[in-house]
Amino acid sequence: MASTTLRITSARLRSPFVAQVEKISGQKLLACYQCGKCSAGCPMAAHMDILPNQIIRMAQLGMHEQLLACEAIWTCVSCMTCNTRCPKDIRIAEVIESLRGAVLRTGQRDDHLRIQEIDADVRTNLPPIAMISALRKLAS
Amino acid sequence: MKLIYYPGCTVKNHARNFDVSTVSSMERLDVEVEELSRWNCCGTVHCLASDNLINRVAPVTNLIRVKEAQASEFMTSCAMCYNTLKRANIDVKKRADALETLNEFMYLEETKYAGDVEVLHLLEYLRDRVTFEKLAARVKKPLAGLKVACYYGCLLVRPKEVAFDDVENPTIMEDLIRALGATPVPFPLKTDCCGAYHTVGKPEIIAERTDKIMGSAHEEQADLVIVSCPLCAYNLDFRQEDARRLNPDFHHLPVLYFTQLMALAFGCDESALRFDLHHIDPKPALAGLGLA
Numbered sequence: 001m002a003s004t005t006l007r008i009t010s011a012r013l014r015s016p017f018v019a020q021v022e023k024i025s026g027q028k029l030l031a032c033y034q035c036g037k038c039s040a041g042c043p044m045a046a047h048m049d050i051l052p053n054q055i056i057r058m059a060q061l062g063m064h065e066q067l068l069a070c071e072a073i074w075t076c077v078s079c080m081t082c083n084t085r086c087p088k089d090i091r092i093a094e095v096i097e098s099l100r101g102a103v104l105r106t107g108q109r110d111d112h113l114r115i116q117e118i119d120a121d122v123r124t125n126l127p128p129i130a131m132i133s134a135l136r137k138l139a140s
Numbered sequence: 141m142k143l144i145y146y147p148g149c150t151v152k153n154h155a156r157n158f159d160v161s162t163v164s165s166m167e168r169l170d171v172e173v174e175e176l177s178r179w180n181c182c183g184t185v186h187c188l189a190s191d192n193l194i195n196r197v198a199p200v201t202n203l204i205r206v207k208e209a210q211a212s213e214f215m216t217s218c219a220m221c222y223n224t225l226k227r228a229n230i231d232v233k234k235r236a237d238a239l240e241t242l243n244e245f246m247y248l249e250e251t252k253y254a255g256d257v258e259v260l261h262l263l264e265y266l267r268d269r270v271t272f273e274k275l276a277a278r279v280k281k282p283l284a285g286l287k288v289a290c291y292y293g294c295l296l297v298r299p300k301e302v303a304f305d306d307v308e309n310p311t312i313m314e315d316l317i318r319a320l321g322a323t324p325v326p327f328p329l330k331t332d333c334c335g336a337y338h339t340v341g342k343p344e345i346i347a348e349r350t351d352k353i354m355g356s357a358h359e360e361q362a363d364l365v366i367v368s369c370p371l372c373a374y375n376l377d378f379r380q381e382d383a384r385r386l387n388p389d390f391h392h393l394p395v396l397y398f399t400q401l402m403a404l405a406f407g408c409d410e411s412a413l414r415f416d417l418h419h420i421d422p423k424p425a426l427a428g429l430g431l432a
């Protein structure tokens with residue numbers, strides 16, 4: 001990730017964005033003490049640009065733009081490994097889902113899977129379970 | 141009393157081997173299964189946003205169909221359907237207001253859902269109701285010498301609320317295959333995620349996952365891997381060519397549903413196994429032990 005300078009102000013920590021993420025995910029972001037256990041066990045970590053613990057940290061700090069532009073929120077597959085291992089019982093997968101929602105619910109509806117771009121042959125071979133779950137997670 | 145069976149979309153399409161082996165095995169165990177009337181897609185994934193109720197409609201409609209079949213519980217063999225149906229059920233049971241909103245929204249349904257149906261996975265049904273002792277007693281062709289890696293993936297053990305076995309080290313499938321006469325191998329990656337729906341848009345992720353997971357099973361000298369999820373089966377079986385391209389030392393291994401091993405041990409014929417639906421043919425591995 002490119003280095004970022006961030007001025008931490010109470011306005012950011014109490015921004016509507018942080019409040020919305022906490023509400024939709026049902027999680028208290030400040031409970032996280034950055035132990036890193038979520039990232040240590042994440043099967044998708046090798047494919048992510050920022051790690052799950054960093055996502056939580058950036059959400060705490062209200063780093064709205066960086067979070068909604070990152071790839072990692074789309075790489076997370078809601079496998080729930082982090083949730084079952086977090087010593088603070090934070091549901092990281094729920095936080096990440098709320099971030100995907102923040103992108104998919106805007107007017108642009110920036111889908112991260114475009115079925116029409118996938119080969120017709122490939123589409124027929126994929127089981128319904130793959131297609132439907134991918135669309136539900138990655139498209140508006 | 142009949143056991144209501146919810147098959148699911150993929151089990152009726154790409155994974156018919158899972159369907160026929162489930163039904164045939166249950167017959168051998170004297171359990172009369174009846175396919176749920178008018179079932180629909182479970183929704184495949186549980187929506188994690190607290191304010192999204194629309195994604196509960198698909199699973200809850202199925203729970204209503206179970207009530208309409210005069211039953212208070214039903215069984216599914218697909219891990220993904222189990223997970224989605226069970227989590228939706230837990231969620232609406234916990235949130236009376238959400239359930240009320242849902243029932244109001246689904247006003248065309250004659251039956252209201254009241255949180256009064258239980259979702260069971262076939263594995264827990266076999267362990268708790270049928271028992272593995274009875275299962276062992278029905279074995280005609282013990283799977284002697286067969287070394288099996290039991291893959292759970294995510295959906296049978298996570299989140300904690302849906303797990304019917306230890307979250308980090310489940311052993312229910314190992315116990316089942318021991319009852320069939322086979323030998324489980326240690327399998328450190330048995331609850332690691334296969335990459336799930338990334339198979340649609342990012343197959344390179346699945347190649348990496350398949351290489352790791354199947355590679356671990358091979359290292360433990362497994363003859364094959366068993367699963368309970370048609371998405372895991374697709375990724376771990378059909379994506380093996382991609383894994384081979386990523387890692388030239390990748391070793392092909394067949395992937396079966398646990399129900400196919402039951403059907404095989406119970407002496408069911410090929411029509412209950414449907415090995416023709418696999419990418420990596422299970423027959424050579426089984427034939428070596430005189431099992432196919």
Ligand code: SF4
Nearest residue numbers: 032034035036038086
């Ligand atoms: S495991 Fe929990 S407490 Fe530890 S870094 Fe992750 S979210 Fe924070």
Ligand code: SF4
Nearest residue numbers: 042076077079080082
């Ligand atoms: S739920 Fe997402 S972030 Fe958590 S371990 Fe799984 S892939 Fe990683």
